[in-house]
Amino acid sequence: MLTVIVPTYNAEPYLSQAIGSLLNEKNIELEILAINDGSTDNSLAIMEDFAARDSRVRVIDKANQGYGATCNLGIREAKGDWIAILEPDDWIEPGMYSDMLAFAKREFGDPNKLDIIETPYWIIRNPDTPQEVKLHCAYRGRINPPRQPFTIHDAPHLLAHHPSIWSAIYRRDFLMQNNIWFKEIPGAGWADNPFLVETLCQAKAIAYWPKPYYCYREETPEKAAALAKRDPLMPFNRWNDMVDILERLNVTDPAVWTPQITRGFTYMGIMIEHT
Template identity: 25%
Template sequence: MNDLSLSVVVPAYNVEEYLEQCVKSVLQSKYPLKEVIIVDDGSTDGTGKLADELKVRSRILRVVHQSNAGLGAARNRGLELASGDYVAFVDSDDEVPPGAYSALMHSVLMTGSPYAVGAVERFDSQKVWQPWFVSEVHATARPRCDAFQFPPIVWNVFAWSKVFRREDFVKEIGGFPEGVLYEDQEVSLQMYLRTNSTDVVPDIVYRWRQREDGSSITQNKNSVSDLRERLAVAVRSSDIVRSAGSVTLSEYWYRKWLGEDLWWYFRVVPLADRQFWDALREAVRFFVARAPVASVEGLVIKRRDLIHLCLAGDYNGFVARLNQG
């Protein structure tokens, strides 16, 4: 049944503490892997040395070192080197369940779809939990899914929860944006909208670590620079969604952005400076003006209230509402 080969790309930057466990989890895949490519992105700790040491333990491990260029560039370097029919990406502080690639590859083997996306779970040293969108998007298998017929698929925007047919990915999308954060957001949207056949599988295919030191990119939310990076990606993503011409799809995307993505920035307003608050207000005004009315009105009450308080510039009211149940 394993007629399609799979390459796995692991970009790595200053992850000496996590890399070995990450690679070990990938190598435990029940689906035979053609190669695992570690791209050391100019690490300044022992990551590069550890990667070279790991390479001698498995014949399918490859390691390449490059000057620091960012996650998008490291993923693209791995994509250039990959030779499998399909390719997957793994962040080097996370883990992959043993059956993950079997679930994804079995699906594309059956359907011929160029892409497949699976469910994820989060974990730290104390607990494991699922992001709320998993129950909405991955409750059941949806082979050959079309984003226009199943808009909730846009909630899963992570590169590492997917397998991509390499030739289609390169031809249709080209690669990941470089020099920016949150580079997989646009790629996932383009993927969903340029094909009418993405397999949605219910299996947990990825374990996403929450670092308890708060050092990961996705946890650094009270930084103005992080907020501006995220907003720039959101503007480009909203352009992609708007160009698709589907009101229903737009409603889902804006509900995700206004109700979920911005929520993580709302939460840290009391810890951030005034510049952060001003940037957040500007962003909320911009996106509410673009969003279908149903996207705002469909939010849970607290988050809708926060949107309106932000629009009004009521900082004290915003913080008070944030602290309420």
């Protein structure tokens, strides 16, 4: 079974598309954990409507705690052998999870020999406007590890791009045995950043399937600017969290540290641009 966690806070305009896209997954045993993180709009009602129509959808309603705490609850509650995350303003193309697991079974015999299966994703730029375009992400075609499965030392550039933790799936036992959790901070807070480093650096067997399925609604410049003004230190706090993880795991490989250092300058540029 694969469990998809949908951590939701006030996503009413997009949530039906997100959950609806999951219901197109026909070839695997699927659990959809729709977790309402104290929404004040109609998100909970949308979740409950899907759950009433499809037994694969399970709704959890709780007070607002933020993205990290909500994902952690999903990991604890999950019944699946594998964990995926779908952010409620995104969607997937049909066959994403069944194709990933079929690839793992075909290539490695048993998907449970792996810790993580990675894919590229689609960037949806100018979403929900006449100017909407669908673009390949920056690392599509650039992840060419010398072997499969591999570790982050074989493909450290996975750490150099957008922390697209939602275009991968994670073996639940791998997360639990290595005590890997999201940082619990208010709001979204870029909790995906440290989770990216923790998972990739702890994994002993990563596989890469080069077909994109996940459709990521890119943030508008206005939203990015508002975030920068509201909490200008937040990106640097997450960068420090990532450094803490590398140091705790005794990572000394310069090839792994280089994208982390580069990311710090990228964050600085973002903040300078928007503040």
